[in-house]
Amino acid sequence: MRENIKAILVDDEISNLKGLQRKLENLFPSIHVSGAFQKPEDAIQAIIDEKPNLLFLDIEMPRINGFELLARLKEVHFHVIFVTAYSEYALKAFKKSAIDYVLKPIDNDDLVFAVNKALDIIKLKKESESNSKLLSVLEENISKSNKIIVPTQKGISFLPQDEVLHLEGYEGYTKIHLINNTTITSSYNLGKFEKLLNTTFFKCHKSHIINLEKVRHFENEGYILLDNDYRVPISKTNKKAFLGLFS
Incomplete structure (x- = not known):
């Protein structure tokens, strides 16, 4: 029954x-x-x-x-x-x-x-x-909705891409840092999200993808400063490509 x-x-x-x-x-x-x-x-x-x-x-x-x-x-x-x-x-x-x-x-x-x-x-x-x-x-069917589909332990979240600050790969999972200072952890790896994101996002490091619209400062020692004073490392191999986006 x-x-x-x-x-x-x-x-x-x-x-x-x-x-x-x-x-x-x-x-x-x-x-x-x-x-x-x-x-x-x-x-x-x-x-x-x-x-x-x-x-x-x-x-x-x-x-x-x-x-x-x-x-x-x-x-x-x-x-x-x-x-x-x-x-x-x-x-x-x-x-x-x-x-x-x-x-x-x-x-x-x-x-x-x-x-x-x-x-x-x-x-x-x-x-x-x-x-x-x-x-x-x-x-x-919603690829044009400008949202990211995020499977989590509780279900599926639909996040507007402009609310995403930074995605961080971690042991096969992805931590999604939002502009409101909250974090969502997804079972998708970073590579999966890289295929879903629009051109507003840039993979600055093997473990980090940033929202270019949230960039505030580039630090010569190898970091990018985002909104909310959030610092993300950038690899030497991606530094030239990143700076070229703004030249």
Whole structure:
């Protein structure tokens, strides 16, 4: 017997919301639907407040699509099941990355399969595994949002790049230093972030990447001074390339 699971539904069409909620009530009495939303903007706040275990999410919606909704959340600590009439090319990508989804109109067998899989993951506390699969899709779909996707022990954070001061590689992990003097530690190594960052960032040392917009001073002895008086070493091999950016 499964413990009660809290779910939120998001779809811009009211008939789809009501239909999915009825199916869940009939097929999965252990799932409590704490909210059903047509407006993605309203759903975002409810997700933050309710902290659901499951999110049933439409992709193609006006104003904010499903991927953009996820990108607006600071953390994704729940399991996502996309409910979609999306095009074939996207479904192939989902299959390849093992993302859970059901097609509209919803078939009961498909819904049962996807939900049971999600419930097993939740029961076994494999959110981190599920999130890693979600990351590959998110990275492709919000690459233009100017945010960094950061997997952490608690979930996934979406950080605006202009809030990042400095990234520091440490024993296979990355410490992300923010402009508000807080630090987030990610399981991604520095090399992974180097591929995700835009041209505002510069790798000044094998263990350090800086935000060029936060540079305040270059010290001849081999350090760069950033905002908040934060000092970062620069290697001799990268010194010439760094100074060339400002010449």
